Amino acid sequence: MGEVRAASRGEALRFKPPDWKHACHVLLYAPCPGRLFGKIPLRYAVLMQMRFDGRLGFPGGFVDPQDASLEEGLSRELHEELGPGAALLQVTENDYLNAYISERPQRVVAHFYVKQLSLEELRTLEERAVQAKDHGLEVMGLLRVPLYILRDGVGGLPAFLSNTFISSARDQLIQALDVFQLVPKETLQKAVNVAQKTS
Ligand code: AMP
Numbered sequence: 273m274g275e276v277r278a279a280s281r282g283e284a285l286r287f288k289p290p291d292w293k294h295a296c297h298v299l300l301y302a303p304c305p306g307r308l309f310g311k312i313p314l315r316y317a318v319l320m321q322m323r324f325d326g327r328l329g330f331p332g333g334f335v336d337p338q339d340a341s342l343e344e345g346l347s348r349e350l351h352e353e354l355g356p357g358a359a360l361l362q363v364t365e366n367d368y369l370n371a372y373i374s375e376r377p378q379r380v381v382a383h384f385y386v387k388q389l390s391l392e393e394l395r396t397l398e399e400r401a402v403q404a405k406d407h408g409l410e411v412m413g414l415l416r417v418p419l420y421i422l423r424d425g426v427g428g429l430p431a432f433l434s435n436t437f438i439s440s441a442r443d444q445l446i447q448a449l450d451v452f453q454l455v456p457k458e459t460l461q462k463a464v465n466v467a468q469k470t471s
């Protein structure tokens with residue numbers, strides 16, 4: 273992958289189609305009170321998906337020129353990838369975090385949104401995702417991100433971060449976990465360091 277940089281919405285919108293393609297993806301999360309093995313706090317349910325190409329990414333995709341806005345394009349992609357549960361979701365400009373701009377392998381402006389749901393909403397989304405048009409095609413399945421580090425120091429978030437991610441998805445995940453305080457800073461830093469050594 274070529275050089276990637278983060279940008280604000282305003283800056284990102286100066287990169288115009290057809291020279292630049294625009295994509296929108298969203299991180300959906302919900303507070304999650306449960307404990308793994310009755311012990312390890314789960315903290316939050318954070319959704320990602322296994323893509324058709326074997327890489328991890330967030331739901332979303334390219335915005336078409338016919339889409340009235342970025343958010344309309346995102347909404348259309350979410351219906352295709354998450355199925356009927358996407359009707360529960362209203363991702364708006366207020367949920368915008370930032371954009372990642374990359375020139376290679378193609379010129380893409382990847383807009384990134386983060387939205388909090390209730391655990392009940394998130395579970396409904398998970399249940400209905402198997403009815404999505406893209407299920408078993410572009411989307412192999414939704415998954416939750418382990419946010420803890422197990423006693424061996426690798427299992428959990430460090431091992432998860434050692435997977436292969438599409439374009440900026442790994443950076444987007446780490447940034448959102450940090451900005452929205454979904455993982456304590458020291459835990460996140462440690463997970464990133466361990467993942468670097470083990471991959
Ligand atoms: P998609 O249709 O979901 O594959 O998204 C369209 C393009 O956006 C991909 O080909 C990637 O270049 C980029 N992309 C895909 N997923 C992500 C993601 N989670 N974060 C940032 N960019 C992505």
Ligand code: MN
Nearest residue numbers: 331332333353
């Ligand atoms: Mn997609």
